[in-house]
Structures are given as C-alpha cells and as structure tokens.
Amino acid sequence: MGMALKIVKWVGIDFGQCLMSPSSLRNPRMFGDIGKLLGKHEMIPVWIERMRRLKEKYKTYSLVKEKHREEILTFVFDHDREAYELFGQKEPELLSMAPGLREFLIWINAEGIRPSVVSELKKTLGPVGTDMITKFLIAKGIIGSFQYFITPHGKMDLATGEQFENYRGTSKESGTLYDEILKELRTQGIQPQECVMIGDKRITDIIPAKRRGLITIQYTGHIDEGPCDESDYVAESFFKVKEILERL
Structure with missing residues (x-):
C-alpha cells in the first residue's frame, strides 16, 4: 500500500458524465x-x-x-x-474516458483502494459484460481497477461476478443507497468521513452523500451543474481528483 492517503479508505465514482463522456x-x-x-x-x-x-x-x-x-x-x-x-x-x-482516469486508477489501486462504481442503473443486473457500464469498463481495460458495481438493483463483485441483493429498492437520490454502503463499510471499521463520493449530479451524487458525512467531489469535466454547497471540492479532471485526495 502507498503512503499518500492518510484519511481516505473508500472511493465511489459515478459513471455517466464522470467516468465516461x-x-x-x-x-x-x-x-x-x-x-x-x-x-x-x-x-x-x-x-x-x-x-x-x-x-x-x-x-x-x-x-x-x-x-x-x-x-x-x-x-x-x-x-x-x-x-x-x-x-x-x-x-x-x-465512448471516451474522463481525462486522467487511467492514471488515477493506477495510483489509487497502488494506494490499496479499488474504487466502486456507484450508478443509478435502470435495468436489472445481469452477468459482467451484459450492461452498458461493465461493457465500457471491459472495453477500456479498466474493469480490474474497480471492486464493486453498486446500483439500486444490487451490488456486483467485478472480479468474480457474484451479486448481492441488499441494495435492491434503494436509490441515490433518496440516499438509501448510501445508507446501505455505509452500513457495510462500518462493519469493516470504515466511517463516513473516511469515504469519498465523486460525481457530477448534485441531487444524486453530492447532496445525499454529503448529508451522510461523506467527503464529496463534484466532477465538472463533462457537465458543470454550477456551485453546490454540499460539494467539498470541485474537479474538472481525475488529475485534479488525485491532487485533492493527496491533500486530505
């Protein structure tokens, strides 16, 4: 494990307009x-x-x-x-990757953290590679850099394809999906203030995460929804995300 990260123990990243353009x-x-x-x-x-x-x-x-x-x-x-x-x-x-994403993933994995994709996927989870998001991760050669794919339809281990049902019926906007994430992380001794959520949408990525104590980074590289009081930081690329996490 690297030595740059002092506080952060979990990272979640939205898919649309964040990981990809x-x-x-x-x-x-x-x-x-x-x-x-x-x-x-x-x-x-x-x-x-x-x-x-x-x-x-x-x-x-x-x-x-x-x-x-x-x-x-x-x-x-x-x-x-x-x-x-x-x-x-x-x-x-x-579809293109966000600027600096590949470099960020290499760095964060070297620090001992495999991020999770946290998405409002509309369809039921199938096997790895049958949905738009995991197809993208495979096509770009970055699926191995992520641990879980978390959606309101369930959670998938991206290494094994195993699926977990405890996220069914949750949502990002209501915050119940983040409640479930934090419930799991607390069993590992990880607290909300040690978690980072990165996304572009205020109502699903930033506000509900911040209200539960997570560190929030509003990603503006593809779409900028404007200032948000619940954004702890703003980043226009994953080069900037790396800089932010290194300072925490």
Missing part, C-alpha cells in the same frame, strides 16, 4: 459502422439526423442516454432492434 453519441462514425454492417447505407444520414433531433429535444446527449434511451430504439432506429443492438455494442468502444 457521452459526447461520442453524436459521432457519425458509429452510425456509419452500423449502416455498413447491416447493409443499410441509406439509413446512415437518417439515423444521424434523428439523433441530432433527439438531442435538441432533450438539450444534452447525457439526458438522452440516461433518461430517454428507449427513444434511440423507437425514434432514431424506428424499432430496428438489430441496429439498436449493434449500437449497444459499438457505444462502449467509442
């Missing part, structure tokens, strides 16, 4: 690849235009991805499930 959803290359694979070259500009219109409707690709994903199937691909499934396969390959 959704900006590649507007990448014409993805739709081009799908059209070529399916022999539907004529649909490529149609899909690109529909995705642009969907983004205009909901203002950001982040909202499309997180809250209106079903419209990618129903509107963009007009219920073409084969095209939509290819989209799901291509997406993790094209």
Whole structure:
C-alpha cells in the first residue's frame, strides 16, 4: 500500500458524465459502422439526423442516454432492434474516458483502494459484460481497477461476478443507497468521513452523500451543474481528483 492517503479508505465514482463522456453519441462514425454492417447505407444520414433531433429535444446527449434511451430504439432506429443492438455494442468502444482516469486508477489501486462504481442503473443486473457500464469498463481495460458495481438493483463483485441483493429498492437520490454502503463499510471499521463520493449530479451524487458525512467531489469535466454547497471540492479532471485526495 502507498503512503499518500492518510484519511481516505473508500472511493465511489459515478459513471455517466464522470467516468465516461457521452459526447461520442453524436459521432457519425458509429452510425456509419452500423449502416455498413447491416447493409443499410441509406439509413446512415437518417439515423444521424434523428439523433441530432433527439438531442435538441432533450438539450444534452447525457439526458438522452440516461433518461430517454428507449427513444434511440423507437425514434432514431424506428424499432430496428438489430441496429439498436449493434449500437449497444459499438457505444462502449467509442465512448471516451474522463481525462486522467487511467492514471488515477493506477495510483489509487497502488494506494490499496479499488474504487466502486456507484450508478443509478435502470435495468436489472445481469452477468459482467451484459450492461452498458461493465461493457465500457471491459472495453477500456479498466474493469480490474474497480471492486464493486453498486446500483439500486444490487451490488456486483467485478472480479468474480457474484451479486448481492441488499441494495435492491434503494436509490441515490433518496440516499438509501448510501445508507446501505455505509452500513457495510462500518462493519469493516470504515466511517463516513473516511469515504469519498465523486460525481457530477448534485441531487444524486453530492447532496445525499454529503448529508451522510461523506467527503464529496463534484466532477465538472463533462457537465458543470454550477456551485453546490454540499460539494467539498470541485474537479474538472481525475488529475485534479488525485491532487485533492493527496491533500486530505
């Protein structure tokens, strides 16, 4: 174990707009690849235009991805499930990682901490590699740097694939998911003030975590929701996150 960390014993990181950037959803290359694979070259500009219109409707690709994903199937691909499934396969390959993330993960693991991904995943957990988030971690070669994938549908050990049911029915926004995390950590002798939550969304990542005593870092590298009283720190990259943790 390294010697830089004095206080921190647990780190949780949100996925969307934190670990990854959704900006590649507007990448014409993805739709081009799908059209070529399916022999539907004529649909490529149609899909690109529909995705642009969907983004205009909901203002950001982040909202499309997180809250209106079903419209990618129903509107963009007009219920073409084969095209939509290819989209799901291509997406993790094209999504980009947050600046400094790989370097941060190497460092934090050397310090003896494997972070957990803490996400409001909407779908039921399946095996590792069957959901968008673990596909992304695998595609980027960083899944081994994380310990758990924690969601309102359960917790998954990313090394073994074992799943735990005690998180079912919790949520980040209500704070019950953080209550469950802290309940488990206390059995290991870890207190809230020794835990760090990193995320971009005030109502799910920052406010409920801070109210339970966690150290909070508001990540602004992809989306900046503006100042938040419950943010202990603000970071625009994971290079900055590392600097913050080294000072604690």
